[in-house]
Amino acid sequence: MPPATLSLEPLDEANLSTFAALLSGRGFGGCFCAVWTAHGSDWAQRCANPAKPNLEETTRRVLAGEHVGFLVWAAGEGSRRLVAWTGAGPKRGFPLLATKLGSRLSPTSAEVWSIGCLAIASEERGQGLSLGVVQALAQEAARQGASAIEAYPTDPWDEPRSYRGARSTFARAGFQVVARDPDGGSQILLMRLELTGAPLS
Numbered sequence: 001m002p003p004a005t006l007s008l009e010p011l012d013e014a015n016l017s018t019f020a021a022l023l024s025g026r027g028f029g030g031c032f033c034a035v036w037t038a039h040g041s042d043w044a045q046r047c048a049n050p051a052k053p054n055l056e057e058t059t060r061r062v063l064a065g066e067h068v069g070f071l072v073w074a075a076g077e078g079s080r081r082l083v084a085w086t087g088a089g090p091k092r093g094f095p096l097l098a099t100k101l102g103s104r105l106s107p108t109s110a111e112v113w114s115i116g117c118l119a120i121a122s123e124e125r126g127q128g129l130s131l132g133v134v135q136a137l138a139q140e141a142a143r144q145g146a147s148a149i150e151a152y153p154t155d156p157w158d159e160p161r162s163y164r165g166a167r168s169t170f171a172r173a174g175f176q177v178v179a180r181d182p183d184g185g186s187q188i189l190l191m192r193l194e195l196t197g198a199p200l201s
Contacts, residue, residue, distance in 0.1 A: 006083070006129075006136045008070040011062055015071060020055055022071070022085055027122045031163070032058045033069055033087040036094035036116050067093045069116075070140075072133050074124075083124045087116040088137050091150065101181040102152035102188030113141040113149040115170075117163040130165060134173045142195040151175060151191045158186060167191070 011019055023032050030047035034054035038046070046053050061068055072084035087094070091114040097103035103114065115137060118130050134151075141149045153167045167177075170191045179190040 005074050005076060006132045007073045007075065007080070008086075008136055008140055009073060010070055011058075011068045013062060016059060016062060018082065019058075019071060019085065022082060022121065023055070023119070024052075025122060028119060029163075030054060031117075033085070033117065034058050035163075036087065036096045036100075037061065039096055070137075072129075072136070074129075083121055083129055084133055085117075085119040086133055086137060087119075089113060090146070097152075100152075100188075101183050102179075102190050103150070105179040105181060105190045106150065106192070109147075111145070111147040113137070113146045115149065115151040115165060118165040118169075119163060130169045131172055134165070134169060134175075138173065138193055138195065146195055148192055148194050149175075150193075151189075153189050153191065154183070155180070155187045155189050 009015060030049070030052065032052065032054035034057040038054065038057045058068055067089045069085060069087040069089060071082060072086060073080045074083045090110060091097055091112045092108050092110055094114055094116055097114055097116070098108050106112070115134065118133055120129050138149050151165055151170045153164045153170060154161050155167055157166060167189060173193065175191040175193045177189050178192045181188045
């Protein structure tokens, strides 16, 4: 699917119910994109809790006017459909990135964006949408004046942390590996795309 067919919609009070419905679907694990603000030793319990404390955390942030990420829509034939969620935006909006593996290797800056997660709807997977989402995010970050955008995939691929996106996806979008954090038998990569003068298509 060409990236031009994708549009990003910032999460806000008006579309919280759409976000909640998408992230309640199979394959999303109950995180509700609270991983970079509320992660702790009780994370597994939080994700499994039917009271959805992670959704409460994200709702609180949205109602406080904080940026959390974007719903991703695909347009076609006069209509649109919801295809993904991405927890992405200015790095300073995700405070735990300052201490987590990979992301801690670069400073938190107002001019740098981070892609914390790529969550493709289950029925939309296998179509190459992740690359289109990453390219759309790079374009939006550049439009808003960011100097660079970062991602933090695992190497090698690790299914439990697949929400971080794949190294190959970011590489195809022009990201470069600039640092590595050892994590047992794997590594968390710091991948970066400089946006000043960078080709975004």
